[in-house]
Amino acid sequence: MSFGQGGPQSQWDPWKPQSQQPQQQPWSSGESDxxxxxxxxxxxxxxxxxxxxxxxxxxxxxxxxxxxxxxxxxxVSANGSGQASDGPASQLPGTADIPSATATAPSFAPTSAPPPLDPKDFVASAKKDKAPLSPDLLFPGTQLTMGETVYKKGPTADTRTCGSAVQGSLPKVLNDNDCTRLIRVTYTAGDTAVTVGVAVFDAEAQAAAAKKQADKKSIVRSLSGGGVKSFCTGAVCRSTTNSYGRYAYFTVAGFTGGKDVTEKSTEVFRAGDDLAEFAFRQIRGRGEAQASAAAEG
Missing domain, CATH: 1.20.5 (Single alpha-helices involved in coiled-coils or other helix-helix interfaces)
Known part of the structure; x- marks a missing residue:
């Protein structure tokens, strides 16, 4: 039903285009129409x-x-560049095109440290081996402990005529290779005694040649006295020969009572090996001390 004048009109709909609100007339209190x-x-x-x-x-x-x-x-902004993309997912950059998040490790210029000094070089020739040398410096103290055995230090000797302190075939060996000095020391443990003889040469090659030329008859003379009884003067004893750097070192071990050494005399063999090992350590330690001093200087 319509109201007002002008005949029927389409009802105004605010949601339809071109729709107009009808002009309403003022209400009157007239008739029912x-x-x-x-x-x-x-x-x-x-x-x-x-x-x-x-x-x-x-x-x-x-x-x-x-x-x-x-x-x-x-x-998207938090995970990417903050700009929206209208393209499909196929237009995203490939894995190889995405820069790596891994930080590049800093690079440093290569450095070349000098090689460590070889201790043997300092005891290989008289030109470099300048440290003081004497029986008490090479064999210090009054006793020596090797393992469970304690060896008491006995007499020492230092001679410039190497041949006079050795016997058998050893005088010729030392003289032929120009031995300049022979240092000796004796250690005892019970009735076992060992004399160590260290022959000094000008060069490593001479010491190596003396070691090679020595044989079973190349024996250093035992050193007694100072409370140490004579040993290895006529009895059978055990001897060793070795070298390190410009030094050749020899041992002769036996019983102080004049008893012969046999294959069952394990204490004599052990004593000879202990003192040979100690002589080696002392010579090598001499080289190590000089190498350390040179490195610090």
């Missing part, structure tokens, strides 16, 4: 309220979508 249709007005009001609710619901949905879109953009 001019009385508003209250039922129609109620229906129109209800329709407008319903459309408003739908509009609000729709607007809320659109706002939700907009918020979700903003979150998506924010996530």
């Amino acid at each position: 001019n009385t508003p249709d209250w039922a129609a007005l109620a229906e129109a009001s209800e329709a407008r309220a319903k459309r408003r609710r739908l509009f609000l619901i729709g607007g809320g949905a659109l706002a939700t979508v907009a918020i979700a879109g903003a979150v998506a953009v924010a996530v």
Whole structure:
């Protein structure tokens, strides 16, 4: 039902384009023909309220979508460059094109440290072996402990005529290789005695040659006295020969009571080996001390 004048008109709908609101006339209190249709007005009001609710619901949905879109953009911005891309996923850069996140390790210029000094070089020739040398420096103290055995230090000797302090074939060996000095020392443990003789040469090659030329008859003379009884003057004894650097070192070991050494005389063999090892350590230690001093200087 229409109201007002002008005949029937299409009902105004705010959601339709080109729709116009009808011109309403002032209400009058005249006859029933001019009385508003209250039922129609109620229906129109209800329709407008319903459309408003739908509009609000729709607007809320659109706002939700907009918020979700903003979150998506924010996530992309946090994980990427912050710019949206309209291209498909296939247009993303390949793995090889993505720069690595690994930090580049700092590089340093190569350095070359000097090689360590060889201690043997300092005892290989008289030109470099300049440290003081004497029986007490080479064999210090009053006793020596090797393992569980304690050896008491006995007499010492230092001679420049090497041949006079050795016997058998050894005088010739030392003289042929120009031995310049022979240092001797005796150690005892019970009735076992050992004399160590260290022959000094100018060069390592001479000491090596003396070691090679020595045989079973090349024996250093035992050194007694100072409370040490004579030994290895006529009895069978055990001898050793070796060299290190410009030094050749010899041992002769036996019993102080004149008893012969046999294969079962394990204490004599052990004593000879202990003192030969000690002589080697002392000569090598001499080289180590000089090498250390040269490195620090």
